[in-house]
Amino acid sequence: MSARKIVFTSGKGGVGKTTTTVNVGAALAKRGQRVILVDADIGLRNLDLVLGLEKRIVFDLVEVVEGRCQLRQALIKDKRFESLSILPAAQTRDKDAVTEEQMAHVMDELAGMCDYVLIDCPAGIEGGFRNAIAGASEAVVVTTPEVSAIRDADRVIGKLGERKLPMRLIVNRIRPDMVRSGDMLSVEDVCEILSAELLGIVPDDEEIIDTTNKGEPVVLGETNRLRGIYDKIARRLEGELVEFTNLDNTGFLGRLFGALKAG
């Protein structure tokens, strides 16, 4: 049975696509899934860096496409996990170094080797984005509760709709204190504005910066509360109905805060 091919996209840059892809992938791997992460950001690669695997890159996606190496040679296995590998992007090439067909072909090949192919999409809606979604069968849209991010997410959702890709939403960097004081849109607001199904809510957490600096996915840490959150997202992806914040109006903020506190 072929793997699920999920692209993580957003439109707006800097909302946490790469961090999310890495941590969701790591959480799935920890749960025993065989996961391959793909960096589709040719020219601005970062997936390797966030995982701390940058020194082990030998071959990249473009070289695979150009036939200069086998696919397996380009995959880098993360030794901290049973079954987590990455396919890095090229750093010194352009996004037009690969076509949509080539991307789709490589993703299909990867899908024959694992349970989940998670594709880290570049920012924007240009060629890099089109290539990244060409290889996917479903999408996760990552947004923050900020005006520009939501507007861009809306545009991306439209583009995904054109390709008939099913999608779900992760709201990243939510700050419950600011939501409570009315200075930030709530998760419910975001879902309503975007008419999207929620996959996960991730609170803003300083620890993330530290983990990306060190190249250590959150799930490897012992005490980080984000670990539980990414685990929940992984479980929902697997199809489990995991309780998270109720999206009612009554007591919504209180429950959200309580749920987030509990991790």
Next chain:
Amino acid sequence: MHELKPEFASTPAPAKLGRAIVITSGKGGVGKTTTTANLGTALAKRGASVVLVDADVGLRNLDIVMGLESRVKHHVLDVLEEKATLDEALVRDKHSQKLNLLAAAQTREKDDVDTEKMRLLIESLRERFDYVLIDCPAGIEMGFKNAVVGAQEAIVVCTPEVSAVRDVDRVVGLLGNAFSPQLIINRVRPQLVKKGKMLSVDDVNSILRLPLLGVIADEPDVIVSTNKGEPLALRTDTATAAAYHAIAARIAGEDVPAPTVEYKESFVSKLGAFFGGRR
């Protein structure tokens, strides 16, 4: 090359051409648009005439950050394709007579922009305004190329995170010798730097080695300001506003004094705003 210049480009040559500065970063979400909006606001407050150009075709946000989204009638592509005049497309800011916005098209693609025409447009804007600030989209594809054409100066915005630093480095390489980019380090969290959990200003700059134009601390006020569409530089009471005003002063050539705190690992700020010296 066209023999006849497009309509928007035929203006009489003024005494002095304005400065066209592209604000770029490679990585998205580091604060390019916020910086463009605030720098424009600060420069206009100093009396300069400013036009902000949103080069993010298809994902425009400069209009909404400026609070001008309901006033946009025409956009850059309308002007380039001569479906509207420049005057019809320019949106006057709500707060300053001297500040104008040229919005991006929302429903088109970046590939639709003719690079040469974009260059001519920026040139004609230089003839009308003291400052042309171009908000560059994330990435290094066509959008980036079209944002850069026509600019003579570049400001690169970076946050103290490994991915951002890496992307800026790449972008500086792509900008090449035509530009001497200056650096703004955005979203610094002094407490985290102190704990050693965030790169310091010094760390960032020892890698990038660029003239430092300014350092801005992370403030929740930024979120509130984009919610409302009111750039922080309109205020005088926040550290972020002060930082942008100082950066504007530096851009204008003023000698803004360096602060007493040095940029080390133990960098802690009460103000949250620092200004670097040119190297």
Next chain:
Amino acid sequence: MIEFLNKLFGRQNSGATAKERLRLVLMSDHLSLAPEMIEAMKRDLVDVISRYVEVDREKIDVHFEQENNGLAMLANIPITGVNRDGGNGSGGNKAEETPDTRDEHRAEEVEAPQPAAGQRRRKRRKGGQHHGGASQTGSPAPAT
């Protein structure tokens, strides 16, 4: 509670402002993203009006304008006479159609986009708005 008090005292917190602004901006974005839908809406509008009065189809202007408190659709439809043939679904008085206008109507019919088979309107969208390009018209083609 805080939001309630703010509203009571006339202060709206920025989160609520953001939500309102986003709603309007996205509506505007969606409308400009679906030109075929707008064209279909214009044709329907003109057809309905044509049942009661004769209109100059060439000089019709229908467009959307941003206003401070929302989006407005403005239609300028020049009326050339009263339609004595009331209740007839097609526009204009047929007996007075010149060859030119007949061709124009035919051309309009030919250009009407047909929705692709199997397309569904996105169920989750409120207010019947929809996204994306030409392939996503969910409503049946308007009768022209």
